Amino acid sequence: MNTIDELYGKYPSPCYVLFEESLEANLQLLDLVQQSAGVSIICALKGFAFWHAFPMVKEYLHGATASSLNEARLISEEMGCEAHTYAPVYLPEEFEHLLIYSNHLTFNSLSQWYRFKEQAQKSPKKVSFGLRVNPEYSEIETDLYNPAAPGCRLGIPVEQMPEQLPDGIEGLHMHALCENDSYALEHCLESFEAKFGHLIKQCKWVNLGGGHLITREGYDIAHLIDILKAFKQRYPNLEEVILEPGEAVGWQTGVLVSTVEDIVENKGIRTAILNVSFSCHMPDCLEMPYKPTIIGAHEPTEGDKFVYRMGGNSCLAGDFMGMGDFAFPEPLEIGDRVVFDDMIHYTMVKTTFFNGVKHPAIGMVDKEQNFFLFREPGYEAYKEKLG
Ligand SMILES: Cc1ncc(COP(=O)(O)O)c(C=O)c1O
Structure with missing residues (x-):
């Protein structure tokens, strides 16, 4: 088990996880501005x-x-x-x-x-x-x-x-x-x-x-x-x-936990296909566009061996991280967790059910480090949206 799996394997996948401590730190800073100004x-x-x-x-x-x-x-x-x-x-x-x-x-x-x-x-x-x-x-x-x-x-x-x-x-x-x-x-x-x-x-x-x-x-x-x-x-x-x-x-209050479901290769490009979608669950990555941070991965440099493109699970051809690949310390394997950092703002509010892909669960780690799972959207949420 790699470190990322150890740290994030305890959460469902896919899942947006908010850390209450980080939210409180933001709110305290905003309050300082309110009070001082x-x-x-x-x-x-x-x-x-x-x-x-x-x-x-x-x-x-x-x-x-x-x-x-x-x-x-x-x-x-x-x-x-x-x-x-x-x-x-x-x-x-x-x-x-x-x-x-x-x-x-x-x-x-x-x-x-x-x-x-x-x-x-x-x-x-x-x-x-x-x-x-x-x-x-x-x-x-x-x-x-x-x-x-x-x-x-x-x-x-x-x-x-x-x-x-x-x-x-x-x-x-x-x-x-x-x-x-x-x-x-x-x-x-x-x-x-x-x-x-x-x-x-x-x-x-x-x-x-x-x-x-x-x-x-x-x-x-x-x-x-x-x-x-x-x-x-x-x-x-x-x-x-x-x-x-x-x-x-x-800002920086939580993550989107995902899992590698397949690894495919085409013309030398190796893509890890995840159980989340850039188009459906992280749309600003395509619209802004910007390259998100994956915890434990880094920008590829000369000599990096384990470099992957991140691919989404919708059939949209462009549903992949086009702003650049990610290098990992070890080869990715099916079942590994891939954790996108800073995925709480402008994600959950913009998600879609395009392709009927599963919507990530929603959970929170409170200040005492207890994890609460609030919702695991299933078929009903998808169907309700359509009629
Ligand atoms: C009228 C208005 N107010 C507030 C906001 C929030 O902006 P931000 O999330 O970038 O702080 C927006 C964002 O589009 C907006 O249109």
């Missing part, structure tokens, strides 16, 4: 929706942000609080329910606001309404994730905004970062303020969106605190400044 940090469910851990998230953060009715309801049921809600469009049949689950609700366009304004203002439920604006500044290199790209449908461009906040609007929302540092935020704020500063002065709150990878090693926390404090000083009218990261909450 006087801002509210909320968790974006689109990036991190491991709801069994929501009680711990709620201990440290100011709640969560929803991008759909389902997310808003999950926040209500499992975090026990109301959501900050933003979606590119709201549906007439859902709007009333969204009001019930939300305390802040942001509209993506003026036409959405005018479509729902009367219903929003007539509701006995107290909700604070905002508009998403587009700062048209971004340091994001991948277009798929760039909300400030020319022609983007997300957020109102400055030339369409009136000089005064529309009656009934109390906040502005902007989101233009993705895996960025505090310096990108600083530059983005310059653009946001240059374009919308007169409107920020009329707001009760501003939401600076997500994409702040605060928990990544090397993130300049002191700089972030400084720029947030300075921002608040420039706008003393603001009662609340909100950040809504998702990735930073789930």
Whole structure:
């Protein structure tokens, strides 16, 4: 038995495993930013929706942000609080329910606001309404994730905004970062303020969106605190400044445990076919794309003998790690565990049943090192999705 099997053989395979200790370390750091800068940090469910851990998230953060009715309801049921809600469009049949689950609700366009304004203002439920604006500044290199790209449908461009906040609007929302540092935020704020500063002065709150990878090693926390404090000083009218990261909450908090099911070779390329799929279970590896870390494996170098391509178990030809192979200290064998690191954020929330492939189980190791298996999705989950 190799070391990886010894360490991870005790978990089911395939399985997403969250380590509560790592999550708490992230939450403590985010809380330090909240306390030191006087801002509210909320968790974006689109990036991190491991709801069994929501009680711990709620201990440290100011709640969560929803991008759909389902997310808003999950926040209500499992975090026990109301959501900050933003979606590119709201549906007439859902709007009333969204009001019930939300305390802040942001509209993506003026036409959405005018479509729902009367219903929003007539509701006995107290909700604070905002508009998403587009700062048209971004340091994001991948277009798929760039909300400030020319022609983007997300957020109102400055030339369409009136000089005064529309009656009934109390906040502005902007989101233009993705895996960025505090310096990108600083530059983005310059653009946001240059374009919308007169409107920020009329707001009760501003939401600076997500994409702040605060928990990544090397993130300049002191700089972030400084720029947030300075921002608040420039706008003393603001009662609340909100950040809504998702990735930073789930960053490095767990793994996806998988198993080698076959090893095939074609034109000198040796592929280990796993019981997980890049397309179905780790889609950002193909969409971003990025090369994940496999625990115990390394970048191949000259002379490495046990080098493999990692292949997924769907029949999509491109369902393999195309960003490069992995070198292992020993030959891989059928039945060996292959453990992908940092596989909690933007994985579980994006999985699909393409090909009907088995969905990984979901489990957690608590602070006392006990493993809890929450779910082992089977045939019913697949069938239910289809009719
Ligand atoms: C409006 C909005 N808020 C927050 C987030 C969370 O971003 P991240 O998980 O990168 O912090 C996103 C991500 O796409 C978003 O679109």
